[in-house]
Amino acid sequence: MEILQVEAPLVCTQRVAGLQHVSLRVLRNAKTGKRQVAVDPVGCREGNWVFTAMGSAARYAAGDFEVLTDLTICGIIDYWEEQ
Amino acid sequence: MEILQVEAPLVCTQRVAGLQHVSLRVLRNAKTGKRQVAVDPVGCREGNWVFTAMGSAARYAAGDFEVLTDLTICGIIDYWEEQ
């Protein structure tokens, strides 16, 4: 599971039906700077370090296997220092 | 879910049966310049910033699990500035 930092919510009014009721966040890889979008079932705040599940596990982690995601936040790390 | 920009439709007359009725788009990663092909169930326009699901989620997002895709557009981002 990848370790990423929460940046901001994602505003997206036009989306596929299967994503209607989930909260979306932009996550950032501190090393490469790459940004990705993830479903957030945990309730993160900006700046939180989180770890994520991708692939079919992301759909289980979203709490509903029918949610159309390939990346879901699994937990907030209590303490993390990027080395 | 990855953040990509819509470039152009893909013209492809010779394809496997399972892709017959879907709309295909070429998407571009703004950072690396890498191009990929995705199924578009949303109706994007050139220049739109979108986020995509890959893997088995891509088949769900296409609206029909039998569609033979590994990348599907999930939504159009309202505002995005590539940093």
Place this chain on the structure above:
Amino acid sequence: MEILQVEAPLVCTQRVAGLQHVSLRVLRNAKTGKRQVAVDPVGCREGNWVFTAMGSAARYAAGDFEVLTDLTICGIIDYWEEQ
């Protein structure tokens, strides 16, 4: 779905049972030069630009979910100029 160029057929007499009746091709990424092996249900010729499905979609695209592939050619692109 990735965009790759067909290089050559793959000669492989010793293989797992589940790959017995499929045609295999070596595909090349024009940017990175990386080569991969894909199942070809379309009938490509050397030099063709194709797009491919990976993961579980590759097994559907092969026309038989039991085919042991993680990469299958989905279609031949009518016109492609590598930028």
Place this chain on the structure above:
Amino acid sequence: MEILQVEAPLVCTQRVAGLQHVSLRVLRNAKTGKRQVAVDPVGCREGNWVFTAMGSAARYAAGDFEVLTDLTICGIIDYWEEQ
């Protein structure tokens, strides 16, 4: 399956329900320095070299397909020298 080195346990009090009873470890890729979080059903110690399964295999390897992981430690390598 990837070859990684065990660094430390991961402290994470706020997590999704499906991860409640598993042990989590931070693993490090010796070449790239990239860190990932994995489920540990084997019982590793810091410094151990392990190999991991990702994707849906990670859920089988965790001993319970319902565990929400995309990376699980499969075994401890008896002897490994990073070249």
Place this chain on the structure above:
Amino acid sequence: MEILQVEAPLVCTQRVAGLQHVSLRVLRNAKTGKRQVAVDPVGCREGNWVFTAMGSAARYAAGDFEVLTDLTICGIIDYWEEQ
């Protein structure tokens, strides 16, 4: 399917139950030097060039869907010259 070269068997006495009866090999990517562990149902020798299936196809290729692998050797390439 990736093209890799067989390096050595992997010695690993402590492993998860689902890997008990399979033969494991260390494979090497000739370009990047990256090493991975794969299940070998074919019977390779050191130096062989092979191609591999990853993801859920790896479990089918292992001859038993319950084998906890994400990488399995699918065949030995008759002739390969790394360019």
